[in-house]
Amino acid sequence: MKTFFIFVGVMLFASASVASDKDLKEFILTNKASFHKSSSKTISPVIDSLLELNSGGTEKFLLSWLNKELWFRKSDGLVVTAKKLEKKSYKIFDVVDEQLIEVIDKKKIKQIKPNSGVRAIISSALVQFQLLNADPSIRSKTLDSIARKPEEKFRVPLRKAIEIENNLKIKNRMIRLEKLLTVRFEKNISKRVEVIRSLKNDLGIDVRGVLNQIIRTALKAEKVIPDNINISQILEPETGAIDQYDFSETNHSSSIEGSFTDLDAYLMLVKEGKAPEILTQKKLKDILTQQAEIGNIKREEAHSLDSYQKRIRVLNRLIKNEKVEPVVSIEDMKNIVSQYVFYEEYAESSREVTNSATETLNVINGRVSVFSFIDLILEGLSLASIYFLAAIGLAITFGVMRVINMAHGEFIMMGAYSGYVVQLFVTNYTLSILIAIPVAFLVTFFAGIVMERLVIKKLYKRPLETLLATFGISIALQQLAKIIFGTQARPLTSPEWLDGALIFNEIISISWIRVAIFVLSIAFTIILIYVLNRTRFGLETRAVTQNPSMAASMGVNPDQINMFTFGLGSGIAGIAGVGIGLYAKVTSELGNDYIVQSFMTVVVGGVGSIWGTLAGATLIGFLQKVIEWFNPSNTLAAQTYMIIFIIIFIQFRPRGIVALRGRAAGD
């Protein structure tokens, strides 16, 4: 007996938990009409009861509905799935058990095409199934869609999914999402507050979004503050703005940002229809035009109304003659404002919730600003390394040799294009970058040597003319690149392992390409300092730049050394071009963007020293980021201010940050 009851109980339980396919079949049959042509307004109850049915086949059914795979037979309205057999005949199958029903002419069946509104409802109904899907990528995609469009009804399926989820990463996301939904939709206040407080270590932008939504306020004006509302603060309008109000001004939007004046208050009342409009120039003109049209103002007089005072005079006359309604005066305005209380009301009614949200948000924002600062430092470092990379070749040609090479930017461009050309032949990106670096070096090294032999060598005594001659080369090279490669930007694709970013947390992240550029700059610094200070070649270079004739008398060939030093500087510019090409688009004007900045970097850092260039790039990079941080919307302004800063900086340290002393300083 006992076992029988248990057995029946188990049966009942089983049938209640998972309805058989038969029930689903029946349900579809009874509701067939609502599937044929559905509208987003009427379909919800049908889908809800379909979900309540909780059949194993529901997910499949919904999916095929969503994907427009459902058809119906015109004769009896049976909902089926169909498969094309020949041109005009289709096989139709049962929707649930997929058994072939018959082969039918195409004209006798019709495809069911749910509109976008219905599809949205179907896909949100599908969520609970997809959260349990065996494929983790589908689960994670479903989480994305919930995060994009959070709704209360996802909470239950989400909780169920958390229990059985075994992928830790997805599980954590689910738990977090569930928390966010709880914060938004939970009715139980103490539970909600608890969850809000638990979020204070979460830096996600979505968390801040949800919390900000909770503490959103609306500015309201009432004569008496209603009871039982959650007020953020009562605003006391600052007096004086109405007294100073200039009626003759055509524009009268609000005053200083962040303050709430009595004028703002009055304008708000006008907007809500609680106070009469202010007599602005526009309104005055409208009234007078109207009066002139109906003949209350004579035509000649209307033509003479070319100032505010004249118009007011006519208006006052019209008011006196009771032709128009009296207008609101300053005293009236002040009176009206004083009758009202202005306050900011939370959209959220619970005080506890808004308080905890404010507190949590303060904690989060505090942490965010700390991390943003660290991020700013990282960005500055990255920008500095880009500037350094662009300027390092110049640090040799201009810094050590004192040759003004305006075509330096074009060497950078040549390096970047060499990388592009290498990638045309070598499709493996890792390999192609590894090949591109020496190729770029060789190309620009020889270009540099050719230029040194043909042009610069003859102008060592005429620096200003070197400037102009190399500029001539610069425009020729730029145009040549434009003719060969066209005007559109060419891609220099980075290898896969440089894709994405190094992510520390939600706020601090830096792309791998920038990290690579940083590493490249460090490597350059070490190599160059080694070459210049520890090798025979470096010694001879320094000797020749300091005193060529003395160097020559010691057996050094200044001619040759100059040639190779210039080649080295140019070659390094070429490698820098590969690095910069990964980060920026490769165009014929690539070099243009860096040339002035590069010269600035070398001059600020101190001519003649690699360390100086490093210091200059660091200073300029950080400075630009800091200025951008103050005014993030305007990078142009940041560059402007930076250049002005540099001009002033040179006033105080004309020889740059690292000034050479003694004989090395030259003249």
Added chain:
Amino acid sequence: MSFIKRNQSLNFVIFFFLFSLFVTIASELAMGLLSTSFVKVLGKTLMLCLAAIALDLVWGYCGILSLGHMAFFALGGYLIGMWLMYERTKEIVISAASEQLIPLTPEETKEAIGNQIFGVVGGSDIPIVWIFADSLIIHLLLIVIIPGLLALVFGWLAFRSRVTGVYLSILTQAMTLALSLYLFQNDSGLRGNNGLSGLQNIPGYGNLTQDVISVIFLWLSTFALCCGFYIASIITKSKLGNLLVGIRDDEARVRFLGYNVELYKLLIFVVTAVMAAIAGSLYYPQAGIVNPTELAPIASIYLAVWVSIGGRGKLIGAVLGAAFVSLISSFFTSGQIPNIDFWIININWVDWWLIILGLSFVSITLATQNGLFGLIEKVKERVINK
């Protein structure tokens, strides 16, 4: 020969007077040989020559290679452009409102002008820098004052800290870049990268057609160029001129002789900046539009290129270089020359012109220190010596 040298500026004035007379007769006003747009090109070229004279004074005579003079040039264009655009828009606004029953008040006119001019950058308020835009006289003064002041402050800072040679060139280039980046912003109050447009119309003379205006500006340009040349030749022949050359050749020695070198450098820097600004204020009404790309650093380098090709250190050389290169540039880039299509060589002159310019510039720099004018003199000397 000696007559030419003695009365160089007189010859110069006579030549350009005859030139303008000839152009006027050949223009669409009389014979119609030259199109209005070509007359404008000639007028603009004259103003580029004036800018070249300014640069030659400061570079060729004083040794300061300024890469900022085209910035002063464009600044002059902006300053006259503000008045032209404001007054022109005012006319349009007033004539548009003349149909209404009640005329506009001054405030309403201002608002309508603001909407018209700054609509493109999403504003309607007239920025504070336009405060004098309705007064021609003040703006004519500003053409002198603002570039002059900028040159004064910048020059003072630069010369005071003894920045010389190529460093100074780079510094002036940086100043130019800063100025152009500033003007590129939409909230600079000067319409961002749209610049000022519609400058070819003269407010108050709406009934004048462009062929008349082009000739008027040609004569104004000729007048300005002759004045500029005259002033420049006075400066170069005076004691000041000798001093400038002295500074160019050995600055330290002049300083040791007791002269305040910085003061003279500053003086010539400011004077030439104003000269360039005046040239710009006559150039841009003929061009019709001025925008921040006009003062990109490259424009100033081009100016230096012209002076150098023509022959620096000689006023005539500068004029020659600017006129020759800018005219030949506009000739090559106008697309009037048929492209060469031979076997695999396919030369499109619009594209290849810059390469030719760049390379010929390199070769002229290498071949001679004094540019085309120097070359001409050399040839002359040889002919005479033979």
